[in-house]
Amino acid sequence: MPALLRRLCMLALCVALPLRAAELTVDLGHGARTYRTEQLLARGDARTIDIPDDVSFKRAMRYRAVPLKALLQGARPEDALLFVASDGFAAEIPATTILQAHGSEAWLAVEEPARPWPPLAENKVAGPFYVVWTDPQAMRIGPEQWPFQLAAIRRLAPVAERFPGIVPDLALKPDGAVRKGFAVFQRTCFACHTLNGQGEARLGPDLNIPHNPTEYLREDLLRAYIRDPQSLRHWPQARMPGFDRQALSDAELDELLAYLRHMSGRKAHPTSP
Template sequence: MRLLFGCLLLLCAGLASAATLTVDTGAGPGKLTTEQLLARPDARDIQVPGDVSYHRDMRYRAVPLKALLAGVPTDAHLQFVALDGFTAEVPASLVLRGHGAEAWLAIEPPGAPWPPLGKDKPSAGPFYLVWLHPEAGHVGPEQWPYQVASIRVLASPASRFPAMQPAASLPANAPARRGFAVFQRNCLSCHTLNGEGDAKLGPDLNIPHSPTEYLREDMLRTLVRNPQDLRHWPQAKMPGFDRKVLSDADLDDLIAYLTHMAGRRPKR
């Protein structure tokens, strides 16, 4: 009887960890379960060196992400929404034509959860976008979303969120225009701007004030590079962006964009 009860507990634990991924490539949302993904003929074991979230080598059962995106054009845009509200914006071209970078959807197996991401934190499951050879496609850490609940094909952020765009009068090579691209790649996952965006984790970066208005520039740079060097609290979630991820030139352009947008706050 005890053995039977133990087996039932293991079975319930396995069922409890199964999950469903929503994928919408433009024809309406579809559902894929953990079991369906693991049973795909293209599922395989992959070794991910220096995993961005676990900070060590990891092994996963995964499927090539582009196999789930049949019919998606290379100029489309992908949005990954996590269980905690984090949203990652990834150009479809990076997945479909990674120039050597390979996008894989790692699947947490029922009954065998991955390790927690830290003390009192969950694992990266149930679904996690991981990359092989990310350096080939200049893939940033914000493009490794974990706890993924849905994948959607959408218009680009510039089209969806016009209030984020710099002034049309700016030259094409203006630092603020380059900074808008940096913002989309590194900040849009957690922050809104001028009340627009899908992120739910961090504060708006222009309403009611831009950080360029209440932080000295050196302090703002410190905040971006290592938030804990500026202010420390146990629940802090903002990651630091070192020079491998965000070059000094990119940070200059980002600050130029935020400074520019401080003068483009919508009237209330």
């Protein structure tokens, strides 16, 4: 009986304690705004949504969520937006993908303090904020466009202005494989990797310094690694996701490799750490 009373007292204490709300910062160049958990959950446009095949949880999930475009007032379709996670992940998503979507819709899932989400693999957590998509297949939304542990959203200058070291030779044809591969790189790789020491992400190694993967991996092995990293080297702690043909077509993979091969001849060592 004493043990049961202790458990009941602990439960009562947990219920009585105030639940800590998380904060999300949105800075679109007009002054940063901070959104707290309770504010987002109390919004009139908050909805309960079902995600049949969640990219991170690998199963059906239900969330309390807010339409993401409702939090991006002042953003322009031509803007680039950086989604910064607390674990070092940084995903750049074109604003037009969210503001002028055709079929897919982006939502900010908000973790309710009283109903925490289950842990991800390796006991990682997705909360407190997580970008999820309804009908992602309609616009071929890739797994890197589902950032979790979201802490901030920032409006960015064009990528060529911010990171000139990742830009291929501008003399190349805009519709050529290398320039197309540069766009694929930004969509699929730049969320986790830097190149020539430039970029926001800190999850994966640099893809050009000291060596470009096209320099030390045979092309067939590199293709296999991109499709399924565990097929090349089984490592339970690995964090890189695989890119199947739905997320990255064979043609896009060809273009990505063309860009990486091109950039292996354009190494630019950063001048500062």
